[in-house]
Amino acid sequence: MLKISARTAYSSIIALALIASNVQAKDIPIVRKITFLLPLKEFSTIEFPFEIKSHDFTPFVSLSSSNKDVSSDNIPTAQTEPQDYALPNLDDKKNPMQATKPSGASAPNLPPLNGRKKPIEWQKGGNFFKFYPRKVGETQLIVFGYEKYPIVINLKVVENNEDVQDSLYKFIDYEAKKDVAQKFESTNHEKIVVAITKALYNGEPPKGYEVISKQEEFTSGGLHFRSIKEFQGKNYSGVEYLMTNLTQYAINTDAEIFKGQKGIYGITFIHDIIEPGKGTRLFIVKQRGADD
Numbered sequence: 001m002l003k004i005s006a007r008t009a010y011s012s013i014i015a016l017a018l019i020a021s022n023v024q025a026k027d028i029p030i031v032r033k034i035t036f037l038l039p040l041k042e043f044s045t046i047e048f049p050f051e052i053k054s055h056d057f058t059p060f061v062s063l064s065s066s067n068k069d070v071s072s073d074n075i076p077t078a079q080t081e082p083q084d085y086a087l088p089n090l091d092d093k094k095n096p097m098q099a100t101k102p103s104g105a106s107a108p109n110l111p112p113l114n115g116r117k118k119p120i121e122w123q124k125g126g127n128f129f130k131f132y133p134r135k136v137g138e139t140q141l142i143v144f145g146y147e148k149y150p151i152v153i154n155l156k157v158v159e160n161n162e163d164v165q166d167s168l169y170k171f172i173d174y175e176a177k178k179d180v181a182q183k184f185e186s187t188n189h190e191k192i193v194v195a196i197t198k199a200l201y202n203g204e205p206p207k208g209y210e211v212i213s214k215q216e217e218f219t220s221g222g223l224h225f226r227s228i229k230e231f232q233g234k235n236y237s238g239v240e241y242l243m244t245n246l247t248q249y250a251i252n253t254d255a256e257i258f259k260g261q262k263g264i265y266g267i268t269f270i271h272d273i274i275e276p277g278k279g280t281r282l283f284i285v286k287q288r289g290a291d292d
Helices: 012-021 174-184 189-202
Strands: 026-029 033-039 044-047 054-057 061-069 075-080 120-124 128-133 137-144 151-158 168-172 210-213 217-220 223-232 236-245 264-269 279-287
Touching: 033 044, 033 128, 189 223, 189 236, 189 264, 189 279
Parallel strands: 026 168, 033 151, 044 168
Antiparallel strands: 044 128, 054 137, 061 075, 061 137, 120 128, 137 151, 210 223, 217 223, 223 236, 236 279, 264 279
16 A cells, blocks of 8 residues: 655645635536526526537527416416517627727626617627526527537526526536546556645646545544545545544554555555644545445
């Protein structure tokens, strides 16, 4: 078993603070068709792992909460948007959202459209869409650029924002990531273990690795373990724990506490001794799928 020293000149507390400060998007696997709920009068963003070549919208359909059909379980009646609302523009060249910003000026993200309000204001970047819905309803967006197939996204604007899971979505091509992870794992075994341990310490996953938030806790031999995160590759996995001493005496950290567990390649403690009531970071590199 490989024992790795992970001490460096800077504080692990600062490193953890930097990790916690990053804004995380909700990762979504690429699929042919998916539905996203957008909160009314709030910004939402959808990001793609490829350059958007072209796109298309269907006409926006307004769901008026004031017109309810009692005979159909109070489902809001669908009505097409009246003419005082401009539908999403399908021609990028004519889309005021895509106008070139004046030199030295900072144009707003979603500028007014000559007094005409859209049911959904939208802005397209190289690999993302930003939305600001003004009306409850739905439309369908088709995005071209993914090499395997176009992606169809049903956009449903809801008034109850509690129903919305997130406002920042990021599509992930997990198949492509597996290929990158496999390339990373094709080098020397011990170098891979060291690299994954350093990645856990710095909070930066190796290329192609999936980041999984862990919320597991257990106690063993006077030590309390709380899992923080896991980096998953194709064949390897790295897990970070916060290990706390619950006893009245100091404990020497020793990899022998994991003796007998299969699939573990490397164990690293930040501190050699844990005082009573104190904790340390623990990194375990293992075979993916092996029990902790």
